[in-house]
Amino acid sequence: xxxxxxxxxxxRRLPRYHRFLKExxxxxxxxxxxxxxxxxxxxxxxxxxxDLNCFGGFGQQGYGYNVKDLYEEIGRxxxxxxxxxxxxxxxGNLGRAIALHMDFxxxxxxxxxxxDSNPALVGMDVGGVQVSDxxxxxxxxxxNHPDVAxxxxxxxxxxxxxxxxxxxxxxxxxNFSHYDxxxxxxxxxxxxxxxxxxxxxxxxxxxxxxxxxxxxxx
Ligand code: NAI
Numbered sequence: 696x697x698x699x700x701x702x703x704x705x706x707r708r709l710p711r712y713h714r715f716l717k718e719x720x721x722x723x724x725x726x727x728x729x730x731x732x733x734x735x736x737x738x739x740x741x742x743x744x745x746d747l748n749c750f751g752g753f754g755q756q757g758y759g760y761n762v763k764d765l766y767e768e769i770g771r772x773x774x775x776x777x778x779x780x781x782x783x784x785x786x787g788n789l790g791r792a793i794a795l796h797m798d799f800x801x802x803x804x805x806x807x808x809x810x811d812s813n814p815a816l817v818g819m820d821v822g823g824v825q826v827s828d829x830x831x832x833x834x835x836x837x838x839n840h841p842d843v844a845x846x847x848x849x850x851x852x853x854x855x856x857x858x859x860x861x862x863x864x865x866x867x868x869x870n871f872s873h874y875d876x877x878x879x880x881x882x883x884x885x886x887x888x889x890x891x892x893x894x895x896x897x898x899x900x901x902x903x904x905x906x907x908x909x910x911x912x913x
Pocket of ligand 1: 789
């Protein structure tokens, strides 16, 4: 059980623990010491202990962690067993790639609808889900009660659509639209994704390495 006020940065590390533990589980590892887990993940053993202690702690002195138990427990903490309903808005290049390649079920979701305003895309099958007309979005939400919306629409369309979706009961956004929803909806869970930010960070880091090499040469 989570202690109160677990920081978002701890929560953000949990999926990574979960992913590493799945790899260990698949490779047949039964238990792992906090030292080995930390070396594998590039974190300190004390960081891992601190993170897991937020949820009561799972390791045993001298034993380490039981991989399966910890994997399942972190999955439970994340709520991955819940199967919440997700809808995707914008069946363009990005939307289709996400619908086709994201393993929703292992992340606690089921993709129940895809919507687009372009009539040419309506009716198209994307990974077993038919694209619906976004004009039908409101009535779909009323009868299906989706929990979260994935926004793969242009920035200009996001504000109005988000407003309507919140009215329809959407409680979380996985937002690729470059429109910052966090300020408008402090009580809604928003995960903004900007792949470009990560690429710019990479640019900075590559530049830094180059500067370091030049400094060392001179
Ligand atoms: P796209 O043009 O292929 O697809 C956008 C789709 O949204 C179109 O099918 C369009 O008909 C639909 N659409 C527009 N307004 C709508 C509305 N009100 N309701 C329902 N559907 C609507 O564009 P692409 O490449 O799929 O990118 C989608 C958006 O994601 C773009 O705005 C792009 O800037 C952004 N993007 C964000 C990334 C990120 O890391 N956050 C990475 C790549 C793209």
